Amino acid sequence: MFARVVNVLCGAGLIALVVVALNGGLAAAAPANVGIENGAPAPPLVVTEFDGTAFDLAKFRGKVVLVNYWATWCAPCRKEMPALDAFYRRYHAHGLEMIGISVDFQRDLDKARKLAKTVDYPTAHTGGITNNGFGTQNGVPVTYVIDLDGVVRDKFIATPDKLLNDVVVPLLQHTEPAR
16 A cells, blocks of 8 residues: 555655655755756766766766656656666667666665666666755656756656657757767
């Protein structure tokens, strides 16, 4: 029953406050997500990926970047991950980068790492963030689309294929394929 309630609240974006409160202090380190507007420069984001690699959004100028927040307890998150992974694998060579950031509780970090191993795109946990201009998310799943100039172009509450194709693919057409 609890899992069903969490999934309903997750889909409605209402569980984020509980997550922040229980996630070990992220709320104190990062303000609530306010002011990330389409057309504005992307805020800073530096996070250590699960494999230990540093991800610094600023270093991806000239690439289109998806910044996705997810959780293992969120059914819509788990549902969209295979589609995001397929999209990433298809377009990575055409200038697409991505980071999936888990907002799971610290105690569920092993579950998050296990689920993260099912996708090819880089993944991390909010506890690994050292520079968080995105702040605390008000719900998951949420995906930000950053263009090759480092500008926020869109924010998806869920990420169906149609949005990826209609919003992200046209941005990729302005990038050079990776060599």
